Amino acid sequence: MTLLAGLLIALPVIAADTEAAAERRIKAAFLVKFVEYVEWPPGAFTGADAPLVIGVAGDDAMVRELQSMVVDRRFGERRFEARAVVGDDLATHPVQVLFVAHGPYAPSDHGPPMLVVTDVPSGLGPGATLNFVVKDGRVQFEASLEDAERRHLKLGSGLLSVARNLRRGPG
Amino acid sequence: MIRIPGRSISAKLLVVVLATTIAALLVTAAAMVVYDVRTYERAAMRDLITQADILGRASTPALTFDDPRAASETLELLKAEPDIVSAAIYTPRGAAFATYPPGTHAVPALPEPDGARVEGRELVVFKRVVDRNQILGTVFVRAHYGLLDRMTAYLAILGTVMIVSLAIAVGMSIWLNRAVTRPIIAISDVARRISETRDYSLRAQKTTTDEVGNLVDGFNDMLAEITRRAATLEDSNESLARAEQALQQLNTELEQRVARRTAELEAANREMETFSYSVSHDLRAPVRAIVGFSQILGEDHGEQLDAEGRRKLGIISDEAKRMGRLIDDLLTFSRLGRQAVDPIELDMTDMARRMFERLKMQNCETRVELKLTPLPSVVGDRALLDQVWANLVANAIKYSAKRDQPVVEIGAISDEREHIYYVRDNGAGFDPRYKHKLFGVFQRLHDASEFTGTGVGLALVQRIVLRHHGRVWAEGKPDQGASFYFALPREAPHAAS
Numbered sequence: 273m274t275l276l277a278g279l280l281i282a283l284p285v286i287a288a289d290t291e292a293a294a295e296r297r298i299k300a301a302f303l304v305k306f307v308e309y310v311e312w313p314p315g316a317f318t319g320a321d322a323p324l325v326i327g328v329a330g331d332d333a334m335v336r337e338l339q340s341m342v343v344d345r346r347f348g349e350r351r352f353e354a355r356a357v358v359g360d361d362l363a364t365h366p367v368q369v370l371f372v373a374h375g376p377y378a379p380s381d382h383g384p385p386m387l388v389v390t391d392v393p394s395g396l397g398p399g400a401t402l403n404f405v406v407k408d409g410r411v412q413f414e415a416s417l418e419d420a421e422r423r424h425l426k427l428g429s430g431l432l433s434v435a436r437n438l439r440r441g442p443g
Numbered sequence: 444m445i446r447i448p449g450r451s452i453s454a455k456l457l458v459v460v461l462a463t464t465i466a467a468l469l470v471t472a473a474a475m476v477v478y479d480v481r482t483y484e485r486a487a488m489r490d491l492i493t494q495a496d497i498l499g500r501a502s503t504p505a506l507t508f509d510d511p512r513a514a515s516e517t518l519e520l521l522k523a524e525p526d527i528v529s530a531a532i533y534t535p536r537g538a539a540f541a542t543y544p545p546g547t548h549a550v551p552a553l554p555e556p557d558g559a560r561v562e563g564r565e566l567v568v569f570k571r572v573v574d575r576n577q578i579l580g581t582v583f584v585r586a587h588y589g590l591l592d593r594m595t596a597y598l599a600i601l602g603t604v605m606i607v608s609l610a611i612a613v614g615m616s617i618w619l620n621r622a623v624t625r626p627i628i629a630i631s632d633v634a635r636r637i638s639e640t641r642d643y644s645l646r647a648q649k650t651t652t653d654e655v656g657n658l659v660d661g662f663n664d665m666l667a668e669i670t671r672r673a674a675t676l677e678d679s680n681e682s683l684a685r686a687e688q689a690l691q692q693l694n695t696e697l698e699q700r701v702a703r704r705t706a707e708l709e710a711a712n713r714e715m716e717t718f719s720y721s722v723s724h725d726l727r728a729p730v731r732a733i734v735g736f737s738q739i740l741g742e743d744h745g746e747q748l749d750a751e752g753r754r755k756l757g758i759i760s761d762e763a764k765r766m767g768r769l770i771d772d773l774l775t776f777s778r779l780g781r782q783a784v785d786p787i788e789l790d791m792t793d794m795a796r797r798m799f800e801r802l803k804m805q806n807c808e809t810r811v812e813l814k815l816t817p818l819p820s821v822v823g824d825r826a827l828l829d830q831v832w833a834n835l836v837a838n839a840i841k842y843s844a845k846r847d848q849p850v851v852e853i854g855a856i857s858d859e860r861e862h863i864y865y866v867r868d869n870g871a872g873f874d875p876r877y878k879h880k881l882f883g884v885f886q887r888l889h890d891a892s893e894f895t896g897t898g899v900g901l902a903l904v905q906r907i908v909l910r911h912h913g914r915v916w917a918e919g920k921p922d923q924g925a926s927f928y929f930a931l932p933r934e935a936p937h938a939a940s
Contacts, residue, residue: 298509305507308575410509430504434513 293333298411299404300337303371303389306402307347309428316368316385317350324350327357327367327386330374376400385424389413396439401425405436412436452627453620460616461609468608472601476594483593488559491568491586494524499572499582502532506540506572506579514541526587528565532572533581540580554581564588626655630662643670720777723770730770733763772899776884779906784824791818791828791864795853798832799840808840808849816854819862821931827907834900835866835927842925843870861913861930869924873917881917904929 303326317324324347328335335356342352357370362384369387370377376397377390390400396414397403401423403414415435420427432438447455498517505513514532521527521543530543531550542550559568566588572579626649633647643666649659737760745753792815799813821828836851843849852867873881882905884898901915908915908929919925 302508309504412510413508428504430507433516434504434508434510 296334296337300334300341303369304341309431310387311426312368313385313424321349323353325353325367326369327355328371329357332356334373387425453624456620457616460612464609464612468605487566487588491566491584492559492570495568495570495582495584499570503572503574503579511541515545518543527584528587529585531583535578535580550583554583561588626650630659716777723773726770730763730767734760776899776903784910786822786824788820788822789825789828790820794829795832798836802837802840806840808844811840811849811851814850814852818855818864819857821862823911831904831907834904839866839868843868846870861932863928863930865926865928867926872919872921872923872925874921878917882915
């Protein structure tokens with residue numbers, strides 16, 4: 273109920289939706305917007321005009337949500353793409369953003385430069401760059417500079433300025 | 444023409460300089476103030492818009508990720524800007540997202556479109572926050588607008604500048620004035636000295652080559668011209684005086700000469716009259732002797748002569764008598780020239796009537812009728828004017844005697860200057876072609892055989908009337924009678940000659 277009330281305050285227009293769908297929509301919007309505050313290393317994309325791919329693990333509804341959201345969106349010259357991540361296909365089909373819908377991220381690979389966003393109420397887990405938290409009915413997020421550094425990602429200061437519970441790197 | 448206050452040129456120039464300076468300063472100041480106000484307002488608005496833009500950009504993540512706390516923190520940064528009174532960030536839907544100072548209600552409930560305006564003594568700016576063509580929200584900023592303070596400071600500076608400028612202008616104009624006005628004052632001094640002393644030999648000194656220098660030249664030329672004219676005038680005055688003197692001298696000489704000539708003429712005239720008198724007088728004795736002896740011859744020896752002899756003796760006697768009368772008349776005429784006029788008031792009516800009666804008796808002309816109208820009296824010599832009446836009346840009786848109804852008419856006409864007396868008859872008259880001869884001595888228009896007379900009478904009349912300062916004339920036609928006029932002045936002039 274608290275969640276619903278928070279959503280009603282934040283985005284009253286979607287009050288007709290179910291609470292889960294509304295929250296999902298906000299998170300999807302955040303995922304798309306995060307892209308703008310992140311700088312990937314040169315090797316993160318397969319080509320100059322390769323699309324920016326957002327992978328979703330464990331939430332097909334979120335995939336659909338994202339797909340409808342990024343139809344006309346561009347990141348620079350790149351198109352957006354959203355797909356469900358199944359099993360271990362990340363090695364063959366890399367993504368630039370990975371949303372892990374349930375549970376902390378269990379990395380099998382620490383290397384690839386991708387923004388890993390988790391949705392763990394208890395806080396940032398290892399291997400996650402950003403983590404959604406809901407506080408006072410608002411969707412907020414935590415950020416780990418340590419993880420970003422490890423993945424050779426640069427997080428924009430704008431993103432950091434609104435992040436809760438900013439975890440700095442070892443330096 | 445504009446009257447500039449001030450009695451001297453220096454004062455007027457000072458007024459001109461001050462007025463010009465003040466006018467220039469005021470216009471400049473006004474232009475600067477207007478320009479500055481506009482510039483200041485624009486700059487202030489631009490600054491505030493920039494400020495709002497920066498705020499918007501800084502709040503983009505907060506708006507993007509729906510984080511009012513972050514937005515509030517961004518607004519908190521405005522503390523460094525004391526001119527900013529209040530600020531707010533609105534969501535795209537118009538709800539207040541964050542405010543500054545935190546929790547204030549002094550911000551608009553709803554955002555407005557982009558724009559900046561002055562509200563009283565504050566500037567208000569609304570600015571959309573746009574990110575990738577997406578409106579994220581609106582920033583509102585209200586700042587203290589220090590125009591009045593700025594204007595006060597500005598005017599104070601302008602006032603100071605103005606006072607200093609005026610002081611410098613006054614100093615410079617006094618200094619420049621001397622250079623401009625000194626030559627003018629020099630001319631003015633010379634002009635005043637000349638009008639006081641009338642000394643036209645003074646000259647103004649030329650110190651400049653500008654218009655004042657030209658003025659000095661013109662002034663000096665004029666003075667030279669005045670001096671020259673005055674000299675010319677004096678010369679011509681002198682020569683005029685000399686000419687006048689010469690003329691006067693000439694006049695005096697001329698008068699003297701006239702007087703001398705007149706005296707000579709009078710003397711000559713007198714001599715001639717004396718001569719003619721003595722000649723006439725001397726002629727009388729032989730003529731009387733001829734008359735007397737012819738009478739004695741007729742009485743004593745008449746029987747010895749035949750009828751023809753006696754007739755011829757009669758002719759000798761008659762002609763001698765006639766000659767005697769001629770001589771008498773000549774003597775009378777001549778005497779008139781020397782006889783003094785003794786003027787008294789005369790009753791001309793009485794004189795004319797008496798003369799007519801006497802002559803009528805003398806000539807035994809009982810048929811002659813007299814028509815006498817009253818005559819004005821006149822001042823004159825009784826004996827002389829009696830002579831006039833005698834001659835004119837005698838002539839009238841004589842020449843009208845052959846008429847069946849002889850009439851003699853005596854009358855007078857008066858005007859304001861003279862009395863004109865006339866004697867008119869209905870007798871033989873005369874040919875008007877010869878009327879200029881009527882009044883000459885021995886001039887006769889009629890044959891002596893027809894009318895007796897010596898031809899001296901009318902000459903006498905003219906002489907007497909002229910001595911009374913009058914005039915005589917006659918009108919007539921053959922066989923239609925004659926009119927003789929003599930005019931005497933009403934006021935008898937003195938000094939009859």
